Amino acid sequence: MLYNKSEIKVRYGETDQMGVVNNAVYPSWFEIGRTELFDELGLPYSQMEKRGIMLPLSELYVKYLSPALYGEIVSIETTVDTFPGVRIVFNYKISCGQRLIATGHSVQAFISAETRRPIRIPDWLKDALLPHFGEPEI
Amino acid sequence: MLYNKSEIKVRYGETDQMGVVNNAVYPSWFEIGRTELFDELGLPYSQMEKRGIMLPLSELYVKYLSPALYGEIVSIETTVDTFPGVRIVFNYKISCGQRLIATGHSVQAFISAETRRPIRIPDWLKDALLPHFGEPEI
Amino acid sequence: MLYNKSEIKVRYGETDQMGVVNNAVYPSWFEIGRTELFDELGLPYSQMEKRGIMLPLSELYVKYLSPALYGEIVSIETTVDTFPGVRIVFNYKISCGQRLIATGHSVQAFISAETRRPIRIPDWLKDALLPHFGEPEI
Amino acid sequence: MLYNKSEIKVRYGETDQMGVVNNAVYPSWFEIGRTELFDELGLPYSQMEKRGIMLPLSELYVKYLSPALYGEIVSIETTVDTFPGVRIVFNYKISCGQRLIATGHSVQAFISAETRRPIRIPDWLKDALLPHFGEPEI
Numbered sequence: 001m002l003y004n005k006s007e008i009k010v011r012y013g014e015t016d017q018m019g020v021v022n023n024a025v026y027p028s029w030f031e032i033g034r035t036e037l038f039d040e041l042g043l044p045y046s047q048m049e050k051r052g053i054m055l056p057l058s059e060l061y062v063k064y065l066s067p068a069l070y071g072e073i074v075s076i077e078t079t080v081d082t083f084p085g086v087r088i089v090f091n092y093k094i095s096c097g098q099r100l101i102a103t104g105h106s107v108q109a110f111i112s113a114e115t116r117r118p119i120r121i122p123d124w125l126k127d128a129l130l131p132h133f134g135e136p137e138i
Numbered sequence: 139m140l141y142n143k144s145e146i147k148v149r150y151g152e153t154d155q156m157g158v159v160n161n162a163v164y165p166s167w168f169e170i171g172r173t174e175l176f177d178e179l180g181l182p183y184s185q186m187e188k189r190g191i192m193l194p195l196s197e198l199y200v201k202y203l204s205p206a207l208y209g210e211i212v213s214i215e216t217t218v219d220t221f222p223g224v225r226i227v228f229n230y231k232i233s234c235g236q237r238l239i240a241t242g243h244s245v246q247a248f249i250s251a252e253t254r255r256p257i258r259i260p261d262w263l264k265d266a267l268l269p270h271f272g273e274p275e276i
Numbered sequence: 277m278l279y280n281k282s283e284i285k286v287r288y289g290e291t292d293q294m295g296v297v298n299n300a301v302y303p304s305w306f307e308i309g310r311t312e313l314f315d316e317l318g319l320p321y322s323q324m325e326k327r328g329i330m331l332p333l334s335e336l337y338v339k340y341l342s343p344a345l346y347g348e349i350v351s352i353e354t355t356v357d358t359f360p361g362v363r364i365v366f367n368y369k370i371s372c373g374q375r376l377i378a379t380g381h382s383v384q385a386f387i388s389a390e391t392r393r394p395i396r397i398p399d400w401l402k403d404a405l406l407p408h409f410g411e412p413e414i
Numbered sequence: 415m416l417y418n419k420s421e422i423k424v425r426y427g428e429t430d431q432m433g434v435v436n437n438a439v440y441p442s443w444f445e446i447g448r449t450e451l452f453d454e455l456g457l458p459y460s461q462m463e464k465r466g467i468m469l470p471l472s473e474l475y476v477k478y479l480s481p482a483l484y485g486e487i488v489s490i491e492t493t494v495d496t497f498p499g500v501r502i503v504f505n506y507k508i509s510c511g512q513r514l515i516a517t518g519h520s521v522q523a524f525i526s527a528e529t530r531r532p533i534r535i536p537d538w539l540k541d542a543l544l545p546h547f548g549e550p551e552i
Contacts, residue, residue, distance in 0.1 A: 027162035155429040300441035
């Protein structure tokens, strides 16, 4: 399993006139979670792009549980439970202290930056991720 | 059924370094779709807020099918198929000509702006929406 | 002189908890103004990038005069008064009916997409723009 | 003089298809700088709004010196050099290590949240800021 916990501080511009964080901000917080997870593994997403892989989203789901407010310190917990094959699924949990703000997940496909077509997870990435999973599914 | 079709032009700042529209932009396009739908009904969302209702999201789902590019004219089709009771579900279809870009839906609860607690759809809104649905479910 | 007038409708997500459009949104509206201006000339900015030119900003100035509100139809007037040499200066005027919302300008340099270094305005672009200026300064 | 240094990590969604941070992101970084400065003083901006003051921007200037890239740790240095009277001027310096990315400033007026009209700096805020300035100008 891959896991990362990151913290961010809610920006003023992330609120809307309802006085809380706008719904469209959460997907950008998920994006922070998964890029931090890769950074921590020593596999920054910018390196992946340089090595010819892109990871565009194919699916996104957010469940909003409690509003987030300007200035709050919010934690983003990101996990990958299943060893990725042609796609990678990230699960997210956003909270502020004991208060659960949102949960969600995203599905991303591995795409060749050159052909812009789906590929399986490249070997170098597979090798780097394998030690973090007990029993690979593939 | 409620239906609206709106068109927007993809903004430069909506792209990211993958060269396509960033995934977190789509929820803001959905937001445009549903606010346009209400505007067309003569029930602008800003009026709802003044009348004491808020519609925060409880769920959001996006299925990404084809990337959207800077400068493209993109259409957002928004529908409400089921008469709203304590919540309202919007379905979205984003396309560029014949190319389907994304589909998705959102679930929103009616909230009192005063108490910030869930309420049923107010009567004045129910009366305004009823003529657009054949057989109300409530 | 180059001139373009474009209209946009203020998006909900562009507001912040002050109940008006967030200050950081205006530069993205300026961006719409100048890309629309180029589109109207038949020189879309995406084409420029394909032909190897980039136009990163070197300066930006905004004067905020009156708040913009969610749902308002806002017009963006963009002008280029001086024939561009190594840089291009856009002037902006944002208004809603008779109400002036903001003015500003941006300065952009011509950059080679390949070398990422400053270049003079390319000949094909010069030729396309010249007919719109009475007396070129260069 | 008031001074704050904050660090942020460039988000993927802050880039555009030029492969660098979009110009419209910098004003939101300035916003982070000034809100962090107030937080550090124990005068969070959210408290000001609760006490009836708003600080909408009247002017913004950005000088772009070097592009910022996804994943970079960027520092935002924010200063207030002059004791505020009817307005407050913030100066910003954004850098990544020794590389200067951007400089700029913003001008904000004190506005009554109730009347939405300009007011002088309230006494409680004046008293809180005075110890940080040698010779108040007012």
